[in-house]
Amino acid sequence: MLVSEREQLRTNIERRIKDFGNNRSALIPVVQEVQLEYGHVSEYVMQVIADILQIHPVEVYGVVSFYSFIGHKQKGRFIIRLCRTLSCEMQGKDRVARQLENDLGISFGETTPDGNFTLEWVNCLGMCDQGPALLVNERIYTKVTPENVHSILEECRKVFGVHTLQAKETLCKLPTPAE
Amino acid sequence: MQITDTSRMTFSKVESGTGLRKALNLSPGEIIQLITDSGLKGRGGAGFPTDLKWKLAANVKDDLKYVVCNADEGEPGTFKDRVILTFFGELMFEGMTIGGRAIGASKGIIYLRGEYTYLRAFLESKLAKRRKAGLLGKNVLDIDGFDFDIEIRMGAGAYICGEETALIESLEGQRGEPRNRPPFPVNTGFMGHPTIVNNVETFAWVPCIASKGAKWFHNIGTEKSTGLKMFSISGDCNHHGVFEFPMGITIQELLEKVEGTDAKAVQVGGASGYCVPASQFDRTIAFEDVSTGGSIIVIGPERDMLEVAHNFMEFFVDESCGQCTPCREGNEKLLEGIEMLLEGRCSMQYLRELCSLGETMQLASKCGLGQSSPNAFLSIIQNFKSEIMGRTSRHPAGILNA
Numbered sequence: 001m002l003v004s005e006r007e008q009l010r011t012n013i014e015r016r017i018k019d020f021g022n023n024r025s026a027l028i029p030v031v032q033e034v035q036l037e038y039g040h041v042s043e044y045v046m047q048v049i050a051d052i053l054q055i056h057p058v059e060v061y062g063v064v065s066f067y068s069f070i071g072h073k074q075k076g077r078f079i080i081r082l083c084r085t086l087s088c089e090m091q092g093k094d095r096v097a098r099q100l101e102n103d104l105g106i107s108f109g110e111t112t113p114d115g116n117f118t119l120e121w122v123n124c125l126g127m128c129d130q131g132p133a134l135l136v137n138e139r140i141y142t143k144v145t146p147e148n149v150h151s152i153l154e155e156c157r158k159v160f161g162v163h164t165l166q167a168k169e170t171l172c173k174l175p176t177p178a179e
Numbered sequence: 180m181q182i183t184d185t186s187r188m189t190f191s192k193v194e195s196g197t198g199l200r201k202a203l204n205l206s207p208g209e210i211i212q213l214i215t216d217s218g219l220k221g222r223g224g225a226g227f228p229t230d231l232k233w234k235l236a237a238n239v240k241d242d243l244k245y246v247v248c249n250a251d252e253g254e255p256g257t258f259k260d261r262v263i264l265t266f267f268g269e270l271m272f273e274g275m276t277i278g279g280r281a282i283g284a285s286k287g288i289i290y291l292r293g294e295y296t297y298l299r300a301f302l303e304s305k306l307a308k309r310r311k312a313g314l315l316g317k318n319v320l321d322i323d324g325f326d327f328d329i330e331i332r333m334g335a336g337a338y339i340c341g342e343e344t345a346l347i348e349s350l351e352g353q354r355g356e357p358r359n360r361p362p363f364p365v366n367t368g369f370m371g372h373p374t375i376v377n378n379v380e381t382f383a384w385v386p387c388i389a390s391k392g393a394k395w396f397h398n399i400g401t402e403k404s405t406g407l408k409m410f411s412i413s414g415d416c417n418h419h420g421v422f423e424f425p426m427g428i429t430i431q432e433l434l435e436k437v438e439g440t441d442a443k444a445v446q447v448g449g450a451s452g453y454c455v456p457a458s459q460f461d462r463t464i465a466f467e468d469v470s471t472g473g474s475i476i477v478i479g480p481e482r483d484m485l486e487v488a489h490n491f492m493e494f495f496v497d498e499s500c501g502q503c504t505p506c507r508e509g510n511e512k513l514l515e516g517i518e519m520l521l522e523g524r525c526s527m528q529y530l531r532e533l534c535s536l537g538e539t540m541q542l543a544s545k546c547g548l549g550q551s552s553p554n555a556f557l558s559i560i561q562n563f564k565s566e567i568m569g570r571t572s573r574h575p576a577g578i579l580n581a
Binding site: 026029062066067068086124127 | 491
């Protein structure tokens with residue numbers, strides 16, 4: 001039988017909500033998983049979640065727009081979040097930021113046209129003793145310098161290469177509790 | 180230099196399991212009495228007496244109660260909870276279990292901030308091991324009828340969710356907007372049930388107190404602020420990292436230990452804390468003097484204080500939840516004011532108005548974020564006026580040069 005993408009999406013979401021217990025408190029874990037899998041929470045997804053949880057879609061939108069790690073705009077495969085708070089600023093985050101913009105050709109808040117990288121500011125990553133710090137998806141990099149920005153980006157780009165699956169495996173292989 | 184030396188911390192000297200066993204041999208009432216004797220206060224920074232919180236929750240009759248661990252460490256300059264989660268997670272789990280026993284809860288929730296997602300799998304594996312060892316689950320340590328399990332829930336990048344009622348809203352699947360209080364979470368918390376929300380470090384101290392005795396803890400520190408505290412040190416000093424000091428340490432003593440004595444100011448308590456100028460380095464770090472959740476940012480002599488204030492105000496404008504007007508609009512105005520100062524376009528008259536706006540925000544905001552966001556601004560204006568007024572242009576090197 002031919003299953004449309006939307007139907008597939010709906011079953012996917014239904015299953016997840018059921019896993020989390022079919023109540024309002026499931027909302028955030030579910031949108032987090034959707035965000036992780038699809039890179040954004042579309043209007044259609046919000047409508048589906050609202051239908052299942054029997055709440056108004058505006059309430060889902062309210063939640064999606066509130067949290068900075070969840071959003072309705074499509075983001076890149078790699079979201080680079082650079083810490084902008086005081087300790088990282090004192091350790092030179094501005095130069096790292098400039099180099100990231102130069103290497104990616106985009107400004108903060110933008111996504112590269114190929115949909116691979118998104119550049120964002122983030123507030124305190126809790127790495128103040130080892131700044132400047134940045135997150136690439138869930139992975140943390142500390143003591144970043146303008147000259148090693150390139151190698152971080154290259155590490156991500158490797159994932160697009162021939163052995164995509166394998167590379168993805170190594171890049172996502174966590175936890176690496178810092179220190 | 181990086182010298183977080185965990186082997187010298189009290190946490191590493193307390194054998195995991197001993198505190199839990201000792202505490203679970205006591206009745207719930209005795210556990211709370213133990214905490215009362217120790218004088219433990221909330222380590223997140225607010226300093227609310229832990230025993231009182233637990234007692235209030237224990238006294239409410241309800242079949243369902245919750246123990247929530249606040250691991251939404253978002254305060255700029257704070258990273259001690261990350262270190263505790265990484266190295267001493269066991270102690271935190273034990274503290275939560277003891278808390279569950281004390282108030283009669285069977286469910287614990289760790290609200291872990293989204294930025295620490297990389298710690299999740301690591302913590303989950305530790306929880307699984309504890310379940311296997313009979314330290315979590317049904318009849319913990321074979322105590323009949325004491326069931327307790329812990330679940331991890333992820334935050335999604337919102338500083339405000341470190342506020343306990345906002346955290347509960349977030350757990351319930353809402354926007355993380357603080358609630359009106361009362362009712363307090365100890366009565367009406369997660370899903371309307373009694374809930375205690377404590378910081379990671381608070382929970383980690385509980386098994387230490389159970390193991391080493393309330394007297395040991397009470398004898399350290401000052402009368403009103405007892406015990407030891409973990410400090411996150413960053414900024415212009417030689418030793419960065421997490422250090423354990425007794426409460427009541429003076430700022431000068433602390434700076435000597437981390438080798439940052441030439442500092443011109445120390446930001447105590449992160450963005451929402453106070454900026455203490457060099458002339459006041461004899462003040463103590465304690466709940467009754469300068470309070471902190473652990474964040475200490477040393478600001479060296481060559482830094483531009485106005486850029487410091489600018490960084491913090493940008494932070495608050497970004498993180499205000501937008502629910503109440505003083506905070507939503509006030510922070511914007513203060514940031515605008517700082518930008519005017521940076522460009523040298525601010526009259527003394529307008530600066531006074533901004534300060535009075537800051538004071539209004541401290542009084543009129545709904546939650547701790549808005550009440551404390553003007554702190555850094557006001558203390559910097561007050562103590563560094565000579566550096567701030569009448570600038571000719573913004574320095575191209577930003578925060579580096581005065």
